[in-house]
Amino acid sequence: MRKVKLHDIAHARAGDKGNTSNVSVWVYDPGDYPLVKAQLTADRVKQAFPNLVKGPVRRYEMDQLHGLNFVMEDALEGGVNTSLGLDSHGKSWSFLLLELDVEVPENRGPAAAT
Amino acid sequence: MLRIGCGAGFSSDRLGPAIDLAEKGRLDYLVFETCAERTLAFAHRDRKLDPKRGYNPQLRARMRGVLKACKRNGTRIVTNMGVANVPEAARVVIEVARELGLKGLKVAAVMGDEVTDLLGPDTKLFDHHDKRIAEIGLPYTSANAYLGLDAILPALESGADVIITGRVADPSLFLAPIAHKYGWRNDDWQALGRGTLVGHLMECGMQITGGYYADPGRKDVPRLADCGYPIAEVTADGGCVITKLADAGGMVTSRTVKEQLLYEVHDPARYLTPDVTADFSKVELAEDGRDRVRVGKAGGARRPDTLKVTVGFDGGFLAEAGVSYAGPNATARAKLAADILSERLGREVGIGGAGTAIRIDQIGLNALHATAHGPRQAAEDVRIRVAMRTADRAACETMLWEVESLLCCGPAGGGGYRGQITPSVVTHSALLERERVTPRVEVLVA
Numbered sequence: 279m280r281k282v283k284l285h286d287i288a289h290a291r292a293g294d295k296g297n298t299s300n301v302s303v304w305v306y307d308p309g310d311y312p313l314v315k316a317q318l319t320a321d322r323v324k325q326a327f328p329n330l331v332k333g334p335v336r337r338y339e340m341d342q343l344h345g346l347n348f349v350m351e352d353a354l355e356g357g358v359n360t361s362l363g364l365d366s367h368g369k370s371w372s373f374l375l376l377e378l379d380v381e382v383p384e385n386r387g388p389a390a391a392t
Numbered sequence: 393m394l395r396i397g398c399g400a401g402f403s404s405d406r407l408g409p410a411i412d413l414a415e416k417g418r419l420d421y422l423v424f425e426t427c428a429e430r431t432l433a434f435a436h437r438d439r440k441l442d443p444k445r446g447y448n449p450q451l452r453a454r455m456r457g458v459l460k461a462c463k464r465n466g467t468r469i470v471t472n473m474g475v476a477n478v479p480e481a482a483r484v485v486i487e488v489a490r491e492l493g494l495k496g497l498k499v500a501a502v503m504g505d506e507v508t509d510l511l512g513p514d515t516k517l518f519d520h521h522d523k524r525i526a527e528i529g530l531p532y533t534s535a536n537a538y539l540g541l542d543a544i545l546p547a548l549e550s551g552a553d554v555i556i557t558g559r560v561a562d563p564s565l566f567l568a569p570i571a572h573k574y575g576w577r578n579d580d581w582q583a584l585g586r587g588t589l590v591g592h593l594m595e596c597g598m599q600i601t602g603g604y605y606a607d608p609g610r611k612d613v614p615r616l617a618d619c620g621y622p623i624a625e626v627t628a629d630g631g632c633v634i635t636k637l638a639d640a641g642g643m644v645t646s647r648t649v650k651e652q653l654l655y656e657v658h659d660p661a662r663y664l665t666p667d668v669t670a671d672f673s674k675v676e677l678a679e680d681g682r683d684r685v686r687v688g689k690a691g692g693a694r695r696p697d698t699l700k701v702t703v704g705f706d707g708g709f710l711a712e713a714g715v716s717y718a719g720p721n722a723t724a725r726a727k728l729a730a731d732i733l734s735e736r737l738g739r740e741v742g743i744g745g746a747g748t749a750i751r752i753d754q755i756g757l758n759a760l761h762a763t764a765h766g767p768r769q770a771a772e773d774v775r776i777r778v779a780m781r782t783a784d785r786a787a788c789e790t791m792l793w794e795v796e797s798l799l800c801c802g803p804a805g806g807g808g809y810r811g812q813i814t815p816s817v818v819t820h821s822a823l824l825e826r827e828r829v830t831p832r833v834e835v836l837v838a
Contacts, residue, residue, distance in 0.1 A: 289611055295656055329764065336658075338661075363751070363760065364760055364777065
């Protein structure tokens with residue numbers, strides 16, 4: 279197994295409603311979906327950002343489209359009209375998730391040299 | 393078949409590609425979606441400053457751009473550009489129609505979303521641990537209920553060329569023309585779920601044709617600078633193909649559609665709108681030629697009994713100020729500037745004091761992800777940014793002055809000071825029984 283960034287094998291989009299952020303994560307290659315589904319759990323996401331994600335994280339699975347939807351409550355520093363952050367929508371939260379590591383078998387993942 | 397285009401997915405969205413759609417899209421409907429929690433809050437602020445404002449600031453430009461072509465091509469316009477001032481927005485459309493010589497053009501104004509008088513100090517805010525309005529500690533300024541299909545249908549039935557609304561659920565702007573065209577009942581949950589998916593996919597404009605998507609080397613988008621807005625071809629069963637003008641930049645692929653499918657969606661099996669509890673959990677996509685994606689298998693169940701309401705509070709002022717450091721040792725110089733500001737602002741305006749929220753970022757070292765990650769080690773181009781929200785305007789001015797003063801009395805090589813103070817509105821969400829809200833339509837003729 280080797281470590282790659284989730285960004286190497288998946289794409290993602292972030293959205294906001296009030297103080298709740300959701301990030302949907304989609305693998306490029308359906309063959310990577312089982313390992314991402316196994317490793318990128320709601321707990322993993324919750325534990326990765328303890329200072330940012332203050333509320334519970336729920337995960338919804340879209341198996342037929344090879345995607346996962348993470349709903350993170352109390353994760354936008356108050357939400358778009360309250361946060362003092364530059365990115366008060368949390369538009370860039372998609373790239374927080376894509377920065378996480380995933381373990382892939384040697385024969386999977388990006389062709390880039392490791 | 394019904395052809396619906398989207399000519400704006402948010403308040404400040406681009407105009408040119410919307411004109412292209414009006415001219416060349418062979419559309420039955422052109423929808424402009426420009427209302428969000430943030431823009432609604434701004435619109436209330438604008439209307440407070442001037443009762444003749446509070447609608448979308450680009451309304452006049454957009455109407456000047458598309459009205460003639462739409463009238464010529466038999467394309468009806470549906471838009472929530474009325475935002476917080478629908479009557480005034482309708483008058484502006486009439487004015488533009490007259491200016492363009494479009495005598496007889498009919499505008500239907502959909503009102504009744506403003507429910508400020510229906511809420512009170514005891515109303516619970518479900519997005520804020522059920523705190524009551526009175527507990528927020530800020531002056532309560534406005535409340536708008538998300539209207540839906542039932543509010544827009546009478547406007548479509550009036551035969552109006554332009555239907556202008558305030559706060560309606562974004563997908564309803566698209567669902568209403570589809571339900572109107574195909575005569576769907578307002579309790580045909582399966583059909584309404586499918587039409588709501590069409591609306592949900594379309595409502596953010598270019599977010600489905602390559603916008604908010606490109607990641608060079610991973611997700612390349614052709615001619616993003618000339619990205620086109622989307623078109624939905626909708627059939628009587630509510631199925632659709634998402635596409636775009638052939639000569640426009642951007643692209644429609646199953647990947648662009650997937651990302652938009654769950655944009656701002658929580659439980660995909662229960663997407664709540666005023667019209668239906670839509671089910672996107674089993675949606676299937678199929679590429680059907682270049683820049684064409686067929687979407688199917690959405691479902692629906694009974695609509696909620698309550699309407700969501702965006703509740704606005706006077707948030708005082710948002711003040712932002714910044715100064716930059718670059719070159720060797722920029723990180724340490726920026727850090728010194730931040731330390732000086734923490735010390736002096738603590739003394740001057742009371743960081744962490746009651747009613748004042750303040751934050752200092754180091755742009756370049758990690759600003760957007762600062763809370764998640766903390767600062768990175770070093771950079772050679774760092775901007776100190778101070779942001780503050782308070783009802784005390786004088787404190788904002790003091791903060792700006794303190795940041796600017798660093799040019800002469802702060803670390804070496806500090807430059808590029810900018811500062812601004814803007815009125816701020818804070819929003820939360822409540823629920824209101826549907827029966828208490830009474831939508832109404834008024835028709836004006838140019």
